[in-house]
Amino acid sequence: GNSVTQMEGPVTLSEEAFLTINCTYTATGYPSLFWYVQYPGEGLQLLLKATKADDKGSNKGFEATYRKETTSFHLEKGSVQVSDSAVYFCAPTPNTGNQFYFGTGTSLTVIP
Amino acid sequence: GAVVSQHPSRVICKSGTSVKIECRSLDFQATTMFWYRQFPKQSLMLMATSNEGSKATYEQGVEKDKFLINHASLTLSTLTVTSAHPEDSSFYICSALQGAGGYTFGSGTRLTVV
Numbered sequence: 001g002n003s004v005t006q007m008e009g010p011v012t013l014s015e016e017a018f019l020t021i022n023c024t025y026t027a028t029g030y031p032s033l034f035w036y037v038q039y040p041g042e043g044l045q046l047l048l049k050a051t052k053a054d055d056k057g058s059n060k061g062f063e064a065t066y067r068k069e070t071t072s073f074h075l076e077k078g079s080v081q082v083s084d085s086a087v088y089f090c091a092p093t094p095n096t097g098n099q100f101y102f103g104t105g106t107s108l109t110v111i112p
Numbered sequence: 113g114a115v116v117s118q119h120p121s122r123v124i125c126k127s128g129t130s131v132k133i134e135c136r137s138l139d140f141q142a143t144t145m146f147w148y149r150q151f152p153k154q155s156l157m158l159m160a161t162s163n164e165g166s167k168a169t170y171e172q173g174v175e176k177d178k179f180l181i182n183h184a185s186l187t188l189s190t191l192t193v194t195s196a197h198p199e200d201s202s203f204y205i206c207s208a209l210q211g212a213g214g215y216t217f218g219s220g221t222r223l224t225v226v
Contacts, residue, residue: 036217044156044205044217089156105156 003027006090010107013080021075021106023064023090031092033057033066033073038087038105047075047088080110115139116208118218125196125225133191133221135206141186142208147179150203150220159204162189196225 007022025031035047035057048057053068062077073090087105115138125131135145143164148156160181161169168181178200180192189208193200206218 044207044220046217 004090004092007106009087009105010109012109012111015082015110015112016079017110019075019077019080019084019108021088021090021108022072023074024070024072025090025092026071027092033064034091034093035062035064035073035075036089036091038089040086044089080108082110082112084108085110116142116206116216116218118206118221120221121219122222123224125223127197127225128195130192130194131196131223133193133204133206133223135189135191135208135218137187137208137216140208142189143186144209145183145189146207146209147181147189147191148205148207150205156205159191164189193223196223198225201225 004023004025011021013019025033032049032051034049036044037047038044047062048059048064050057050064050066050073053066056063056065061079062075064073064075066073073092075088075090077084085108087107089105117136117138119134123131145162147159147162149159150156158171159174159179160171162181162183163169164183164186168176168183170176178194180194181189183189189206191204191206201224203220203222205220208216
């Protein structure tokens with residue numbers, strides 16, 4: 001079946017610290033991989049995506065690389081800001097269907 | 113960019129009443145929309161897949177008679193929580209499939225049943 005394992009939170013970092021949020025998945029076929037972000041009081045927004053092996057998705061300083069051999073899509077940012085405080089969801093989706101499988105979400109708080 | 117408007121953003125209702133949540137794609141046609149529910153401190157849970165002009169497909173464990181989904185047009189899907197109870201209080205989010213694999217999410221609806 002399809003599933004996703006995401007690093008548990010909450011995560012608290014100081015401003016300018018390095019961020020890694022781990023995500024591994026199991027999926028049938030060859031999924032596309034997404035990271036979504038949910039800022040306080042808002043709905044989900046697509047943060048970045050990668051559709052094939054070794055692709056790197058990037059946006060707003062965040063990066064994630066599609067690692068087929070380890071079935072992982074870890075989210076990284078070199079220097080976090082207070083405005084990055086949010087909940088981050090890893091979501092692989094099989095290309096044979098349209099359903100997302102969301103991770104549990106990782107809450108990130110960045111303190112000045 | 114593609115926008116999905118979800119309304120209302122917050123609603124408080126009394127136990128036993130019904131609440132309708134709307135999800136509209138504003139500048140694209142969405143033959144498929146998805147409804148999610150988010151419990152406090154938990155992940156999103158897919159409730160159902162809504163297809164224009166046909167019956168919604170519900171995930172296992174989701175009561176279709178309680179959570180009525182209607183997708184009558186290419187730009188509108190509605191979720192009606194019937195005979196709401198306090199345990200239905202949650203954050204509901206819709207998303208619309210746009211083109212080749214792109215998803216746009218609504219802003220979510222915070223439902224509180226008192």
